Amino acid sequence: MTDLLFYVFAAITLISALLMVVSPNAVNGAVCMIVSFVTTAALFVLLEAYFLAVIQVLVYAGAVMVLFLFIIMLLDVDKDTSQLLKDKMTLGASIVGFSLLVILICAAFAGGQHLPETALLPVAENPTGEGIGIPFTTSAKSYGYSLFTKYMLPFQVTGFLLLSAMIGVIVVSKKHSTDS
Amino acid sequence: MTVGLNAFILLAGLLFAIGMLGVILRKNTLVIYMSLELMLNAVIIALVAFSRYNGTMDGNLFVFFIITVAAAEVALGLAIIVALFRLRQTVMVDQLTSLSR
Numbered sequence: 366m367t368d369l370l371f372y373v374f375a376a377i378t379l380i381s382a383l384l385m386v387v388s389p390n391a392v393n394g395a396v397c398m399i400v401s402f403v404t405t406a407a408l409f410v411l412l413e414a415y416f417l418a419v420i421q422v423l424v425y426a427g428a429v430m431v432l433f434l435f436i437i438m439l440l441d442v443d444k445d446t447s448q449l450l451k452d453k454m455t456l457g458a459s460i461v462g463f464s465l466l467v468i469l470i471c472a473a474f475a476g477g478q479h480l481p482e483t484a485l486l487p488v489a490e491n492p493t494g495e496g497i498g499i500p501f502t503t504s505a506k507s508y509g510y511s512l513f514t515k516y517m518l519p520f521q522v523t524g525f526l527l528l529s530a531m532i533g534v535i536v537v538s539k540k541h542s543t544d545s
Numbered sequence: 546m547t548v549g550l551n552a553f554i555l556l557a558g559l560l561f562a563i564g565m566l567g568v569i570l571r572k573n574t575l576v577i578y579m580s581l582e583l584m585l586n587a588v589i590i591a592l593v594a595f596s597r598y599n600g601t602m603d604g605n606l607f608v609f610f611i612i613t614v615a616a617a618e619v620a621l622g623l624a625i626i627v628a629l630f631r632l633r634q635t636v637m638v639d640q641l642t643s644l645s646r
Contacts, residue, residue, distance in 0.1 A: 367546040375556045382560055382583055386567035391575055398579050405586055411546065412553075412597040414605055417612075424612050429582065429619045436623045437575055440630050456570065463566040470558035474551045482549040485598065499602040511606050523613050530617035537624040540631075 371411055378404040391437045395430060402426040416505045553594035560587035574626055574636040578619075585615050 378401050385397040402425045409418035499511050512520050564587060567580030589608045596604025630636050 368548050371546065371548045371552065375552070378556065379559055379563065382563045385576075385579060385583070386563055386570065391573055394576055394579060398583070401583070402586065405590060408553075408556075408590060409593055411548075412593050414593050414597065414608075417593060417605055417608055420609070420612055424616055425582075425586070429616060432619060432623060433575065433579060436627065440575070440627070440636060459566060459570045462569070463562055466562040466565065467559065470555065470562060474555040474558060482551065485546060501597060501600045501602055501605075507602055508606065508609065511602055512609075516606055516610075519610055523610055526614065527617050530621050534620050534624045537621070537628050 367411060371408070374404045374407045374411070377401075378408070392434065395434050395437060398433070399426050399430045402430065413501075413503050415503055416508055550594060550598045554591055557587045557591035557594070560584075560590065572637045572639055574629075574638055574641075577638070578622055578626070582615065582619070585611065 381397045381400040381404070385394040385401065388394040388397060403422060406418040406421040406426070409415075409421060499507060499515065561584050564580045564582075564584035567583065568577050571577055571580070589611055592604040592608050592611070596602065596608075626636060629641070633641060635641065
C-alpha cells in the first residue's frame with residue numbers, strides 16, 4: 366500500500382515540476398510548484414520524517430511560494446508571452462543536455478549497478494539518542510535535542526544568517542536617491 | 546515499505562535534472578529562481594532518504610538547516626529581483642545583458 370503511495374506521489378512530484386518548467390504563465394508555474402512541494406512533504410511522511418513534512422508545507426509551500434506569487438503578480442511580467450523561450454539553439458541544446466542527464470541518472474540508480482539496497486532500519490525508541498550517533502527517531506524532541514547539543518554552532522550561525530539576510534533585504538529594497 | 550533507497554535517489558536526480566532544464570531553458574528570472582528552489586528540493590529529498598535508510602538523524606537536521614537558509618535566500622533574491630525590475634523595467638534575462646546602466 367505504501368509502495369503504491371510512493372509511486373503516486375513521486376509521479377505527481379515529477380509531473381508538476383515538469384509542468385512548472387514548461388508552463389508559459391509564471392503564476393500557473395508557481396501553483397504547479399506548490400503541488401510539487403506538497404507531494405514532497407507526502408514523500409517525507411512516507412520516509413517517517415513527520416516534522417520535516419510539516420516544516421516543508423509551512424515554509425516552502427506556505428511562506429516561500431506565497432512570496433513568489435506575490436512578487437510575480439507585483440511585477441506583472443506576463444505582458445508579452447510571444448517569445449517565451451530563448452532561441453532555437455538554446456532550446457535544442459538544453460533538451461539534449463537534459464536527456465543526457467536523465468539517461469545518466471537512470472543508468473546510475475535504476476540499472477544493474479545501482480547502490481546497494483538496504484532495508485529500512487527500525488525506528489529507535491529513545492528520542493535523545495545514545496552512543497556516538499543520534500539514531501533516527503520520528504519525534505520532534507530529537508530535533509530539539511540535536512539542535513542544542515551536537516548542532517549548537519550551526520544553529521547559532523543560522524540565526525545570525527537570518528539576521529544578516531533581514532538587514533540585507535532592507536538595504537536592497539530601500540529606495541535611495543540615484544544622485545547621491 | 547519495500548521501496549528501496551535507489552527509487553528515492555532516482556526521484557531526486559530526476560527532479561534535479563528538471564530543475565536544471567528550467568534554469569537553462571527559461572528566460573523569466575522568477576521561473577529560473579523557482580527552478581533553483583526545485584533543485585534544492587531534490588537535494589533535500591535525497592538527504593532525508595539517506596538519513597532514513599542510514600538510521601541516523603544527521604540528514605534530517607541538515608535538511609532543517611537547508612530549509613532555513615533557503616527561506617532567507619528566497620527573501621534576499623526576490624528583493625534583488627525587485628530592485629533589478631525597478632532599474633530596468635524587465636526581468637527577462639535576454640534583455641539584462643549589459644553590466645552598465
